[in-house]
Amino acid sequence: xxxxLIGVLIPGDPAALALPTDIADAAALLIEMVRLRMDxxxxxxxxxASRERLxxxxxxxxxxxxxxxxxxxxxxxxxxxxxxxxxxxxxxDRDIDLHGILDEAVAELATAVAELRAIAHxxxxxSLDDGLAAALTTLSRNSAIPVELxxxxxxxxxxxxxxxxxxANEAVANAVKHASxxxxxxxxxxxxxxxxxxxxxDGRGGAELRPASGLAGLSDRVSAAGGALRVRSPHGRxxxxxxxxxxxx
Amino acid sequence: xxIVIGExxxxxxxxxxxxxADHGHEIVAxxxxxxxxxxxxxxxxxxxxxxxxxxxPDHTDDGARVAAAARAEFPELGIVLLSQxxxxxxSVDLVVGGRFGYxxxxxxxxxxxxxxxxxxxxxxxxxxxxxVVAQLLATRQSDSSLRLLTPRETEMLALxxxxxxxxxxxxxxxxxxxxxxxxISSIMNKLNLTAAPNDHRRVLAVLAFLxxxxxxxxxxxxx
Numbered sequence: 001x002x003x004x005l006i007g008v009l010i011p012g013d014p015a016a017l018a019l020p021t022d023i024a025d026a027a028a029l030l031i032e033m034v035r036l037r038m039d040x041x042x043x044x045x046x047x048x049a050s051r052e053r054l055x056x057x058x059x060x061x062x063x064x065x066x067x068x069x070x071x072x073x074x075x076x077x078x079x080x081x082x083x084x085x086x087x088x089x090x091x092x093d094r095d096i097d098l099h100g101i102l103d104e105a106v107a108e109l110a111t112a113v114a115e116l117r118a119i120a121h122x123x124x125x126x127s128l129d130d131g132l133a134a135a136l137t138t139l140s141r142n143s144a145i146p147v148e149l150x151x152x153x154x155x156x157x158x159x160x161x162x163x164x165x166x167x168a169n170e171a172v173a174n175a176v177k178h179a180s181x182x183x184x185x186x187x188x189x190x191x192x193x194x195x196x197x198x199x200x201x202d203g204r205g206g207a208e209l210r211p212a213s214g215l216a217g218l219s220d221r222v223s224a225a226g227g228a229l230r231v232r233s234p235h236g237r238x239x240x241x242x243x244x245x246x247x248x249x
Numbered sequence: 250x251x252i253v254i255g256e257x258x259x260x261x262x263x264x265x266x267x268x269x270a271d272h273g274h275e276i277v278a279x280x281x282x283x284x285x286x287x288x289x290x291x292x293x294x295x296x297x298x299x300x301x302x303x304x305x306p307d308h309t310d311d312g313a314r315v316a317a318a319a320r321a322e323f324p325e326l327g328i329v330l331l332s333q334x335x336x337x338x339x340s341v342d343l344v345v346g347g348r349f350g351y352x353x354x355x356x357x358x359x360x361x362x363x364x365x366x367x368x369x370x371x372x373x374x375x376x377x378x379x380x381v382v383a384q385l386l387a388t389r390q391s392d393s394s395l396r397l398l399t400p401r402e403t404e405m406l407a408l409x410x411x412x413x414x415x416x417x418x419x420x421x422x423x424x425x426x427x428x429x430x431x432x433i434s435s436i437m438n439k440l441n442l443t444a445a446p447n448d449h450r451r452v453l454a455v456l457a458f459l460x461x462x463x464x465x466x467x468x469x470x471x472x
Contacts, residue, residue: 070303070333070334071258074333074354075258075260075261075354076260078261078264078354078355078357078358079258079260079261079263079264081355081357081358082261082264082265082267082268082357082358083264085268085358085360086264086267086268086271089271089360090271108260
């Protein structure tokens, strides 16, 4: 069909070897339609599945946040309150180390603030307000391994820059945590009507887009933004993750 | 009082121990997880156990399960569960049993109130967090008899549900005990509740009303 091979007709009777081309032509349209319908059904099923995965990922993220807040900052602030109450009860006591209690309290407060900052940063780094390049620079500074950064794009829509940031963040974290990499390169370029984010490490490779993995979650996010995520990770030869995000110039 | 604490956050545990000791209580054991909290209650037979609901090993309702086990073995033990968030169903069930308290963790900061709640629970009374009571009240908002109460009476009903005594309510609202008594008999009348012979019975009656259990039990008795 349109010079493309979409199937082969095999006549049952060897005598009728020469099938009229009009039969082939009539069948071709039907076959092509069935094939497209099957493709469409598969694509819709994948979309439904990925929507569910995104929803689940969102819920488990909320759960993790709730626990971090309860077990971290909230406990710390109540303990701080208790220390202050104790100090208050002994305001006029000369034999209790008020100075020490207040010092401890301020130290607790500083830790609680740091914990809250870390949680807020995990939600959305505020440096994204200054653009993707600024956010990635902060990311590279806080990384446990050296990050070579090259960002060659201007201002981007929030959806694109936030998604790009989370791809880079997760990929760099994976390089440190799972790949035992010693260095990683992050680059962001514009290719036609898309932004391409590439993260390449020198670790042990062997990463896969397994269901329910962090990478699969990332792939869902990229797909939801209309893009595609590719993973190349040959054993022993590093991992390269590439996200292509549509972005009109 | 001799007190056992079960709380996994070291910070909170130590802060609470210091405060309680400062108020003249003796901390006989401070455990960091559910099994050792139960073991500490068994070996020390304290007057009161203060337990965090969420503790290792499961980080779910481990503290509540320790409470249930401890209650079965030591009927006289006062138990106060501390929680990070309001949970109505669980807490009301537990408090109805008596010698029980259910409070949000940050109530600890209201020292006088918190210490009074501990005393009340150890002496056989109850302590239900004001937020839990507020939720109960909110769910009964549409009840016609509840709408008969004046704002002052609603406030007093909430304080009764928290488990406070007349003296406690009087102190809280800057009223004389006599005035509180008058208000309370008016509340009991309006809600059609029989005047209770003691504080705990009164809490039971008020909670049964707030929780809608009075209706449920009446319905159950109908043929």
